[in-house]
Amino acid sequence: MTYEEIHKILKEKFGDSVGELVNNPPSDPYVEVSAEKLFDICLELRDNPELDFDYLMCLSGVDFPENLQVVYHLYSMNKKHKFVLKVTVPKDNPKVPSIERIWRSADWHEREAYDLFGIIFEGHHNLIRIFLPYDWEGHPLRKDYKEPETYHGMRVPY
Amino acid sequence: MEVFNIFDKLLGENILSALVSVILPLIFLIIYALIAILGELKISAWIQERLGPMRTGPYGILQPLAEVVKLIQKEDIVPAGANKLLFNLAPYIIFAGSFAGFAVIPFTAAFVPAEINIGLFYVFAVGAFAVIGIVMGGWASNNKYSLLGAMRSASQMISYEIPGALVILSAAVLANSLDMQKITALQSGPFWNWFLFGGPGDWSKIWILPFTVLLSLIYMVSSLAETNRTPFDIPEGESELVAGYHTEYSGMKFAMFFFAEYSNMFIIASILAVVFLGGWNSPFGSFMSGFWWGIFWFIIKAMFIVFIQIWLRWTLPRVRVDQLMYLGWKVLLPFSLVCFIFISLYRIVY
Amino acid sequence: MTTTKFIDIDFSKIESDRMRLNVGPQHPSTHGVLRLEVELDGEVVTNVIPHIGYLHRCFEKIAENMNYQQVIPYVDRMDYISSMNNELPYVMAVEKLLGIKVPEKVEYIRVIMAELNRIANHQIAVATFGLDAGAFTPFLYLFRDREYILWIFEKASGGRLLFNYFWVGGLANDVYPTFKEDVLNIVKQVRKTNKEIEELLIYNKIFIDRTANIGVLPADVAINYGCSGPVLRGSGVKFDLRKDDPYSIYDRFDFDIPVGTGEVGTVGDCWDRNIVRMREMEQSCRIIEQAVAQMPDSGDVQAAIPKKIRPPKGEVYFRAENPKGELGFYIISDGKDKPYRVKGRAPSFVNLSVLPEISKGYLFADLIVILGSIDIVLGEVDR
Numbered sequence: 072m073t074y075e076e077i078h079k080i081l082k083e084k085f086g087d088s089v090g091e092l093v094n095n096p097p098s099d100p101y102v103e104v105s106a107e108k109l110f111d112i113c114l115e116l117r118d119n120p121e122l123d124f125d126y127l128m129c130l131s132g133v134d135f136p137e138n139l140q141v142v143y144h145l146y147s148m149n150k151k152h153k154f155v156l157k158v159t160v161p162k163d164n165p166k167v168p169s170i171e172r173i174w175r176s177a178d179w180h181e182r183e184a185y186d187l188f189g190i191i192f193e194g195h196h197n198l199i200r201i202f203l204p205y206d207w208e209g210h211p212l213r214k215d216y217k218e219p220e221t222y223h224g225m226r227v228p229y
Numbered sequence: 230m231e232v233f234n235i236f237d238k239l240l241g242e243n244i245l246s247a248l249v250s251v252i253l254p255l256i257f258l259i260i261y262a263l264i265a266i267l268g269e270l271k272i273s274a275w276i277q278e279r280l281g282p283m284r285t286g287p288y289g290i291l292q293p294l295a296e297v298v299k300l301i302q303k304e305d306i307v308p309a310g311a312n313k314l315l316f317n318l319a320p321y322i323i324f325a326g327s328f329a330g331f332a333v334i335p336f337t338a339a340f341v342p343a344e345i346n347i348g349l350f351y352v353f354a355v356g357a358f359a360v361i362g363i364v365m366g367g368w369a370s371n372n373k374y375s376l377l378g379a380m381r382s383a384s385q386m387i388s389y390e391i392p393g394a395l396v397i398l399s400a401a402v403l404a405n406s407l408d409m410q411k412i413t414a415l416q417s418g419p420f421w422n423w424f425l426f427g428g429p430g431d432w433s434k435i436w437i438l439p440f441t442v443l444l445s446l447i448y449m450v451s452s453l454a455e456t457n458r459t460p461f462d463i464p465e466g467e468s469e470l471v472a473g474y475h476t477e478y479s480g481m482k483f484a485m486f487f488f489a490e491y492s493n494m495f496i497i498a499s500i501l502a503v504v505f506l507g508g509w510n511s512p513f514g515s516f517m518s519g520f521w522w523g524i525f526w527f528i529i530k531a532m533f534i535v536f537i538q539i540w541l542r543w544t545l546p547r548v549r550v551d552q553l554m555y556l557g558w559k560v561l562l563p564f565s566l567v568c569f570i571f572i573s574l575y576r577i578v579y
Numbered sequence: 580m581t582t583t584k585f586i587d588i589d590f591s592k593i594e595s596d597r598m599r600l601n602v603g604p605q606h607p608s609t610h611g612v613l614r615l616e617v618e619l620d621g622e623v624v625t626n627v628i629p630h631i632g633y634l635h636r637c638f639e640k641i642a643e644n645m646n647y648q649q650v651i652p653y654v655d656r657m658d659y660i661s662s663m664n665n666e667l668p669y670v671m672a673v674e675k676l677l678g679i680k681v682p683e684k685v686e687y688i689r690v691i692m693a694e695l696n697r698i699a700n701h702q703i704a705v706a707t708f709g710l711d712a713g714a715f716t717p718f719l720y721l722f723r724d725r726e727y728i729l730w731i732f733e734k735a736s737g738g739r740l741l742f743n744y745f746w747v748g749g750l751a752n753d754v755y756p757t758f759k760e761d762v763l764n765i766v767k768q769v770r771k772t773n774k775e776i777e778e779l780l781i782y783n784k785i786f787i788d789r790t791a792n793i794g795v796l797p798a799d800v801a802i803n804y805g806c807s808g809p810v811l812r813g814s815g816v817k818f819d820l821r822k823d824d825p826y827s828i829y830d831r832f833d834f835d836i837p838v839g840t841g842e843v844g845t846v847g848d849c850w851d852r853n854i855v856r857m858r859e860m861e862q863s864c865r866i867i868e869q870a871v872a873q874m875p876d877s878g879d880v881q882a883a884i885p886k887k888i889r890p891p892k893g894e895v896y897f898r899a900e901n902p903k904g905e906l907g908f909y910i911i912s913d914g915k916d917k918p919y920r921v922k923g924r925a926p927s928f929v930n931l932s933v934l935p936e937i938s939k940g941y942l943f944a945d946l947i948v949i950l951g952s953i954d955i956v957l958g959e960v961d962r
Contacts, residue, residue: 097675098893125802129896131909131922142909144896148802148818155896176805179932187639202632202961211637277719373600377622377943459713460785469947471607544779546786547713549944550622 072152074100077122085112101142101155109158110168110194116145116154117173123147124154127170130180132188134213139165139190160190169195187212250342254331262491266293269539276543300487303480310371311477319366320478320485326358327492334499335410337509337523348409349397352500353390356455359489360386363464366486367474378473381550382457382464388554389454392561396448399569400504402576403428403441413508420512425505430579437575440568445505447565449537452497454553456490459542463550498534499527506530597625600943604633608711608947611957613931615950622942627935631928634961642921647673647747647888650921655741657923658959660703663689663696663732664901666745671826672897672908673747676890684878685749686828691762691870692735692744694863698769699728700902701856701863704809704954708853709780711951712789717780724772731761747888749881759871766864773860781857790853791844794937794949798847804933808904808926809859810953813839813852820900827899832869834862849952856954859902889916903927903954923962927955 078092081102088108094100104112116124128144143156158167169192171177181192182201189210192198199205209216218227270292274281282289307316333348335341345351360383367379403424404412416423427434427441454461465473475486502508508530509523517526548556603614612633618626638657642650654669655662667689674681706721729739735754736744744751780786796806798814811818819836821829837858839851890912898907904926911920930953938946 095893097678097891097895099896127805128898128905129907129909129922129924131920131924133911133920144907144909148816151823174805175800175803175936176929176932179928187637200632202635202637204632211640273715277716278723279719373598377600381622462713463944469608469944543716545714546709546780546783546789548785549789549942551942552785552788 072121072150074154077116077152077154078102080119080122081112081115084115088112099144099153099155101157103157103159106158106160106167109156110170110173112156113143113170113173122154123150125149127174127176127180128153130177130184132184132190132212134188135159136214138162139188141167141184141190143170165190166193167191168193169198171195186210189213253340254334254336254342255328257336258328258331258492258495261495262488263293263297265491265494265535265539266296268536269542272536272539273543276540297484300480300484303483305480305482306477308371308477312369312371315365315369316477317482319362319369320482320489321362322365323359323362324485324489324492326355326362327489327496329355329358330496331492333409334496335413335503335508336527337520338410338414339520339523341410344410346406346408346411349401349407349412349500349504352409352496353394353397356493356496357386357390359493363474366478370474370477372477374470374472374476375474378464378470378476381470382474385457385461385464385550385553385557386455388557389451389561392447392557392565393451393455395562395565395569396444396451397500397504399440399444399565399572400424402569402573403437409503409508413503413510416507417510419514420507423505423507423510433575433579437572440571441505443564444568444572445501447561447568448501448505449534451557451561452501453538453541454557456493456497456538458490458494458538460545460548461553462542462547463553494535494538495531498531498538501534502527502530602946608707608951610707610950610955611960613950613955613957613960615934615946617943617946619943622944624938624941624943624946627938627946629931629934631931631957631960634957636962638923638962639921642918644917646916647890647918650918651746652741652743654923655743656958657925657962658700658901658903658906658927658956659740660956661696661700661902662738662740662742663692663744664700664899665906666742667693667827668897668899668901668906669908670745670747671899672895672910673888673890675897676893676895676910676912677747677884677888679748679882679884681749681882682879684875685880685882687870687874688750688754688880689745690827690829690832691867691874692732694866694870695728695731695762695765697863697902698765698860699725701809701860702728702769704856704902705776705780705853708849708948708951708954709786711947712786714780714783714786717776720772720775720779724768727765727768731758731765734758734761746881748884749879753880759874762867762871766867769860769864773857777857781854787843787850789944790850790948790952791848793844793849793941793945794952795845796847796852796933796937800936801847801933804936805929806904806933807929808901809852809855810904810930810933812836813855813952814847815839815841815851820898820905824898826897829866831873832866834865837862849948852952852954887916889914898924901926903956903959904930923959925959925962927953927957927959928962931955931960 074092081089085108088105090103092100092102116122124145124147126146126148128146131142133140138159138161141158145154160167167190169181171181181195184190185198186200186202187210208219271281282292285291285295307313330352332343333351363382364379367375401407404415406412415429422429424441425445427438457464475483509527511517511522511526598619600617600619602617603609604612614630616628617624638653641653651666654665657665702721702725706718709717732742733739736742796814798816801811801814815838817836817838822836837855839846839855843850892912892914894911896907896909898905906926907924909922910918913919938949
């Protein structure tokens with residue numbers, strides 16, 4: 072299936088929650104979806120036998136100057152097609168529904184995005200830091216991150 | 230009764246002869262341990278296409294000495310939460326258990342440190358002593374890896390005593406004795422008189438030939454398990470339990486464990502040599518036999534078995550704890566029982 | 580061939596006090612600084628909680644402050660035992676953003692190098708897996724052979740482990756004159772040793788008993804957890820990016836995708852994951868032979884690219900088949916000479932997340948074997 076066909080199916084089902092397909096090569100085409108409907112859209116993408124996206128390739132957080140973004144790269148093992156979803160959330164309330172129950176691979180990816188960007192995935196069963204110490208402050212991959220001077224009395228800048 | 234200890238004859242039955250009889254095996258044990266450590270290093274290197282230690286002395290032959298010096302210098306660490314008394318006692322108990330076994334090893338026709346008529350039984354009894362030391366050390370270390378290793382070790386060593394003991398029992402039935410010197414003396418003559426090939430006797434021994442060969446293999450396997458050597462080294466299986474019961478030991482106390490392991494290897498090798506390979510007997514009948522030749526043959530046979538143990542260690546992967554129990558209780562035990570019954574029947578008939 | 584079932588007791592029915600055991604960060608077989616919080620019921624594992632991050636250096640943050648070319652050495656350090664394979668998707672992602680095509684010779688050298696490094700990686704994987712099961716000698720045999728491969732890398736790039744050899748638009752430098760003969764000799768040697776290893780380790784009864792029917796990972800669970808590479812193929816899923824989503828010039832070569840078949844146990848057990856790696860070495864040898872035969876002798880090793888790499892605004896997700904699985908790079912460019920965002924989708928990171936799922940209910944010694952069969956590199960897990 073092409074990106075357009077997948078987009079059409081989603082658009083029919085979810086209406087305004089699904090944005091327009093943005094396609095400007097060499098970038099991969101992508102679709103912006105609203106955070107509220109994300110879980111249902113992902114469930115549809117996985118369970119609709121025509122779409123059959125059973126494999127979450129990558130989940131990345133991105134920090135743009137105005138807002139935060141989560142990018143989902145999906146793949147179907149059987150149908151061999153790809154799709155890219157994007158969810159944009161404001162910086163002061165970065166809440167995205169967790170899709171960990173749909174694709175288990177999202178579990179650690181979401182923890183990583185939470186750890187490094189501070190995006191809160193609602194409904195995640197164990198949303199704790201994954202790389203940094205559990206009591207670390209701040210989210211390093213944000214562009215405005217300032218590393219702390221000390222951590223438990225140890226100097227941080229190296 | 231014939232006097233087997235030459236020192237009793239030379240010096241009379243006094244404290245001096247007893248001292249000499251004790252110190253000689255200790256000296257032998259130290260020299261043997263150094264050679265065996267070097268052997269382990271060099272044989273493993275040879276198997277793995279390496280050179281092994283080459284820097285200490287010509288071809289690295291002084292490496293074991295260097296290691297002993299290093300171990301003596303090392304700091305003796307006692308973990309904070311450990312039970313000090315038991316922690317310090319354990320390595321010596323293990324070593325004492327294995328060294329006590331040397332008391333009845335017949336090195337040659339005229340020398341066995343302690344002449345007792347239940348030698349085989351005695352070796353088994355003091356061999357089981359090691360379990361106490363291992364459990365003691367594992368528990369007293371206050372380390373979960375040590376505890377797991379000690380638990381595994383206790384179950385493993387006790388399980389494997391049983392097939393081992395059955396093998397020895399069969400041999401005792403065949404030889405009509407538990408005296409290691411007598412068992413050896415019975416097998417004099419050419420090598421087909423060894424118990425590996427059915428022992429001395431006429432052609433009727435062909436009936437028990439497969440059973441004696443099987444028995445020696447069973448003893449080989451179960452003694453490997455009893456001394457915690459690969460493929461049965463699960464109590465100290467380094468990939469999961471770091472070092473098992475001796476994780477927390479350092480310096481000389483660790484060296485004691487190490488020493489005890491090598492001395493145990495020699496003890497089981499000498500039991501095998503005595504019971505199945507004719508001990509100090511020459512394989513060619515009266516050719517090349519005698520007091521000094523006896524020592525030579527005995528040590529050659531024992532060292533060959535030590536070599537096999539080292540060879541196996543560097544070839545095979547490690548089994549798992551339940552597979553080990555399976556092998557002990559469901560394979561070795563029934564087979565050794567069958568062998569025992571057949572050999573007893575043979576003794577009744579012939 | 581069937582394996583003996585050693586225990587017919589359902590361990591979950593025997594209840595006793597649970598013991599919490601801390602495996603790592605310093606432990607002989609955690610393959611780096613991984614910490615596992617293991618809950619044991621006697622010897623039976625009831626729960627595993629992996630704690631990672633001990634090697635975290637935030638490669639993604641560093642990459643945002645480097646220009647595109649300078650990121651490559653950091654990419655090397657992700658999966659430090661298959662660096663060539665790490666560089667490949669990164670440079671190809673940037674090339675895709677720039678819209679350039681590299682010369683033919685470069686493609687061939689890249690494929691040969693990547694496949695050699697795949698062999699080197701699988702040799703380590705099989706070797707350490709054997710070590711986890713207690714077999715020490717095969718470990719040294721395989722490391723000896725890996726050394727020959729590293730010599731080729733050293734001659735070509737100057738580095739033994741971290742190469743910085745694939746550059747955006749080409750290679751750092753051309754290969755040396757006797758490169759082809761050396762590579763063909765390696766292929767011969769790898770085949771010889773693999774045969775030896777199969778006899779010594781793979782079909783050893785004890786080794787089969789230790790690894791067959793252990794850590795069974797069903798195919799649907801593997802896909803749902805995002806597993807890739809030998810872990811996924813061991814579960815019987817025929818998925819290899821070199822065939823299913825071809826990149827570079829992999830569509831020109833004839834090779835098979837080995838999958839786990841449950842030859843000695845269940846499909847998706849530790850033995851299957853390991854044998855997939857063994858068979859993949861053979862397939863890599865085939866690719867290398869074909870590539871050496873087709874490779875042009877002369878030609879440029881650098882495409883014409885601007886001195887300062889400034890990709891147009893855009894984003895790209897490029898994935899390639901790393902020895903450990905799907906290694907993807909998600910790169911966002913804002914038109915400047917530094918990437919706006921680089922995300923590495925590390926295969927070890929995703930594969931490791933399946934460990935708690937497949938190790939419950941097995942014995943503690945099995946946990947180590949299962950961990951070894953997943954083949955992780957902590958440099959990549961923690962990035």
